[in-house]
Amino acid sequence: MTTTLVTGSHGWVGTHLRRLLADRGHRVVGLGRRPWPADHGEQYLKVDLREASQVDAAVRAVRPDVVIHLAAALPQRGSGVEDLVADAVQATHNLCRALRATGTTSGSPARLVLAGSSAQYGAVPPELNPVTEETLPRPVGAYGHAKAAAESLALALGTDGRIAVTAARSFNHVGPGEDTATVTGALAARVAEVLAGRAARLRAADLDAVRDFTDVRDVARAYVELAELGRAGRIYNVCSGSGVSVRELLDTLLDLAGLDWAAVEVVDGGSDVRCQVGTAGRLMAETPWKAEIPLRASLRELLAELTSGFGPTTDEERHGMTA
Structure with a gap:
């Protein structure tokens, strides 16, 4: 059975994602900063991803085969620049380091699906739409820059094969x-x-x-498909x-x-x-997913x-x- 750790597990996307993973037979472990009761058949860990020691302990305890990393501060909820950067970059760094150091029970590298954002593309001129994964990013705010930095950091730490990183850039849910x-x-x-x-x-x-709007349940399904079939080191748009x-x-x-x-x-x-x-041509070509x-x-x-x-x-x- 695949053990899958979901960060930000009780947020909007995480709630839909946990149900889908359970339906597909995954052992689901949720993780977040606030205390939550674990649903039937699940485990939940209260962890601040910005604290390296807490992340190390959680990863050692779970030894996940897959991590779907959703947790992030949002500017729409009043988060300041420092929180946006810490929640995107510092948290992702701590998680990648812990996964690289711990490994999995199967012996294969842990697979990390990093949930990014179309904010990384930012102000692409209208004539350059639709946006592909090769489009030059033009982030306009701290959130877009921070998510782009987190993605680059995770992909860099996956280049030696000790973790398998797949990056998703999701558009509006x-x-x-x-x-x-x-x-x-x-x-x-x-x-x-x-x-x-x-x-x-x-x-x-x-x-x-x-x-570009995509139903949140389709977004959650994309993350599961990427966890199972996405290629390491690859970036995928998730959109309609x-x-x-x-x-x-x-x-x-x-x-x-x-x-x-x-x-x-x-x-x-x-x-x-x-x-x-x-x-989402790449995602649809390499997995069974479609909106x-x-x-x-x-x-x-x-x-x-x-x-x-x-x-x-x-x-x-x-x-x-x-x-």
Whole structure:
């Protein structure tokens, strides 16, 4: 049985990933900074990845065959530059060092799937989209730079074969469990506030920005495929390959909620990244993965989750909602 350690195991992506790994027969060990109860059949370790001694002890205790490294601070949650860098670079360094020193029960090098971000690509000119793994990165903030540094560090430490590092660069996620730290989560929460009667209108900005959205469960499945089939030293985009503007995204949410644009107040504000659409051709060529869950279905589930506390949750039951 494959022992798989998931860092950031009880976050949004980690929660979906743990279920999928268990379904595929992995022995799952979760790891994070906060205390969490272990689910049935799982083990959980409370570890600060920025503390090398804690990481060394955890890796020696688990001796994982696979590590899927999700843990990271996010700028949307107010993390400062030093935390963004420490959580990306220092934590990844500690984890790689521990894996290199410990080895696995099977004797094969531990496989590390490093969850990176499309923020590493940053402000790619619109005419250079869709973005491939060979596209020159142009990160515009501390998070993108820190994730790029962590990726380079991990790939460097894997060059001698003592660990097998596969890097994923994931584009925007969407779906159940999403919080308001993301553009989709924030817009869906504001739509839910209007539906609940707690707000008369919702504010939205940067409507012309274009992004590539993939359901969080498809993203989790990509990480499992990479853990099993990804090539060491290789970088893979995880994305749908479809560009959707924030305007289209909000239009779909309004349609699902039975609202119209009269409920929207457009305000100033915008991102330095105007268009970011990827291609997952490499991932699809080298593994069985493809994005399967349509964006509308992801948004429908997210909105139903957010509105379940004050009314019906299905499209048929909720006034004005359509499938």
